Amino acid sequence: MQPSHCLNPQYGHMSMGCKADVRSYIDQWCSGRSRCEVQVSKLLHHGPKPCPMDFRSYLQVSYECVPVVQSASSPCARHEPxxxxxxxxxxxxxxxxxxxxxxxxxxxxxxxxxxxxxxxxxxxxxxxxxxxxxxxxxxxxxxxxxxxxxxxxxxxxxxxxxxxxxxxxxxxxxxxxxxxxxxxxxxxxxxxxxxxxxxxxxGCPDPALSSGHWFERDDHKAVAGCENSDATWHLTCNGNTWIGTIGNCSFAAAGGSTVLGLFKFSNISQGMSIIIIVCVAVFVGLSVLLVGIIYLKRHFERHPPHSPRDQDYAIDSLEGASYQPVGKPRDAGVDGGSNNYYRTWQLQQQQQQQQLLPHDSQPSTLAVHDGNSSATSGNYKQPSITCSEHVYESPTFERHADGPICGLRDDDSSMRTKYFVLDPDTVICRTGDDRTLGTRFVPAV
The missing domain is CATH 2.60.120.290 (Spermadhesin, CUB domain)
Structure with missing residues (x-):
């Protein structure tokens, strides 16, 4: 019973009401069952009576239904667990x-x-x-x-x-x-x-350990380690899960011989250690790359690369003391760096001129080609050389030599069968006895 405004003044001492705990009776009749029925009159007859008899009694119940374990093969008659x-x-x-x-x-x-x-x-x-x-x-x-x-x-x-x-x-x-x-x-x-x-x-289950590990535990704490090293890991059980990580003994066994051995896996988890190692490796790689780029940049600033045109000028400066290039001058727009035939002809012409030089016992003779003029000194007779206009021939038409090759003696037959592809601006020379000198010209492509 609970107090209300209808309470008679003669029950003033019961201002807090009257009640009794009858759960033990309800347990006996209802708890542990799927359904039950309770008669309040029966409960009043067998249960406690905290209130006056002229009071009207009632039952207030709160309950909870819980699932229970059932067997898939019911009834169980196999006499086995x-x-x-x-x-x-x-x-x-x-x-x-x-x-x-x-x-x-x-x-x-x-x-x-x-x-x-x-x-x-x-x-x-x-x-x-x-x-x-x-x-x-x-x-x-x-x-x-x-x-x-x-x-x-x-x-x-x-x-x-x-x-x-x-x-x-x-x-x-x-x-x-x-x-x-x-x-x-x-x-x-x-x-x-x-x-x-x-x-x-x-509790927490025993973790799956690879070979080389040992594991000791009590109810809520555990220690794991490696058999071949001093590396250990401490774990704490929270509910059914271990808090902590067990490292790899193959890495821990390496000790100081590897980078992972520096961590010892005592305070840093394996995953965090791997992340740190990867970051360090990336940093070292980028540092090496940056140093290499800076070195190459400074190297090129101190020693800039030479263009093919500069190389031609360098060769001319070294070989200028031996010969002078014959043909169209460089200031006329001919680029020796883009015409390999021009340089080949110059080198071959130099060799031919060296073969015509007199011995030390003979007076020296210097021939200077300048238009149609020639100069001769001493007893050596230099045939006069006249320069004709350019003759161009296509690659499909080859003009054989009618006479000796220009600049060679008649008895020098070793060079008669050789042909040279010359610069398209090179001239054909004629001797004083009107014999056409045998040199064929093919335009360089």
Whole structure:
């Protein structure tokens, strides 16, 4: 009852109203079941009476429906463990009564990953019953609700007793796999005690380690390291996940011989170490490239490259003491750098002139070509040379020589069969005895 404006003044001492907690009765009739019905009059008859008899009583209830573990192959009659897939859930005594799953013959098999544990909590809905007396909490008598057996044969079987409290911690496994057998009497379902057992996978699983690692842990902390080095990593378990990273022992084993060995992987994760190394490598590469560009730039500033025209002038300056180029002068627009035939003719002409020079015993003679004039000194007679107009011939028409090659003696037959492609501006010379000197000219393309 709650206070209201209709409260009679004679009940002034009950200004806060009157009420009683009847949850234990509701647990006995409804909790652990899929549906139930409650008669308020029956509750008033068996329950506490905090209010005067002339008061009208009512029941206020709040409840929650929770899913329970079911078997895919129900009923369970194979007498073998039934594996549960969820990481947490409720094991119901009502399901074991109706299907036989989770009973003594077909226990529930709860399995977790290696390194994890299984925690079990008991929800007892039969703490108070009006039908039969229950043993007190301090009594040595155990009202068996479940039997838990671990997969490891060295761990003894654990018996879960009820009747102590509505919610209590029942068991925590030592391994990662347990079998839970709920003790129910399927022949007396009406008088059966209903309860739930909530299981939950707790802790972090053991990480997958490659060869060369070692791993030590307790409930919430772990240390990993390498067998061939002093590198270690500390991890903390948060829920079901490890906080921290285990490095690679192949890198840690290298120690100071590699760049990764400088990090030791103690305070910096492997991913962050790789990012730092990549950034350093990129920086070093860009620095080397920049230094190379600066060096080449300064080198070209100190030693600029020469053009082909400058090279021709350099050759002329070196060879000017030996010969003078014959043909169209450079200031007339002829570019020796673009006409390789012009330079070839000059070199060949120089060799021919050197062959015609007199021996030391003979008087020296110098011939200067200037138009139609010639100069001779001493006893050596230089034939007069006259220059005619240019003669051009196409590549398809070759004009053979009618006489000796210009500038050679008659007895020098080694050079008669040789032809030279000369500069198109070179002139054909004639001797004083009107013999056409044999030289063919083909325009350079």
């Amino acid at each position: 039934v594996l549960v897939a969820a990481r947490s859930g409720f094991l119901s005594s009502l399901v074991s009564l109706q299907t036989g799953c989770g009973s003594i013959d077909s226990p529930w098999l709860v399995r977790a990953r290696p390194g994890q544990k299984i925690n079990i909590t008991l929800w007892d809905f039969a703490i108070m019953t009006h039908r039969s007396p229950r043993p007190a909490a301090s009594s040595p008598v155990c009202l068996v609700y479940a039997i838990i057996k671990e997969s490891a044969s060295s761990v003894p079987t654990q018996t879960i007793c009820g009747g102590k409290s509505r919610q209590s911690h029942a068991y925590r496994s030592l391994g990662n796999s347990v079998e839970v057998r709920l003790v129910v009497n399927r022949k007396k379902q009406d008088s059966a005690l209903h309860f739930l057992m909530y299981y939950e996978v707790i």
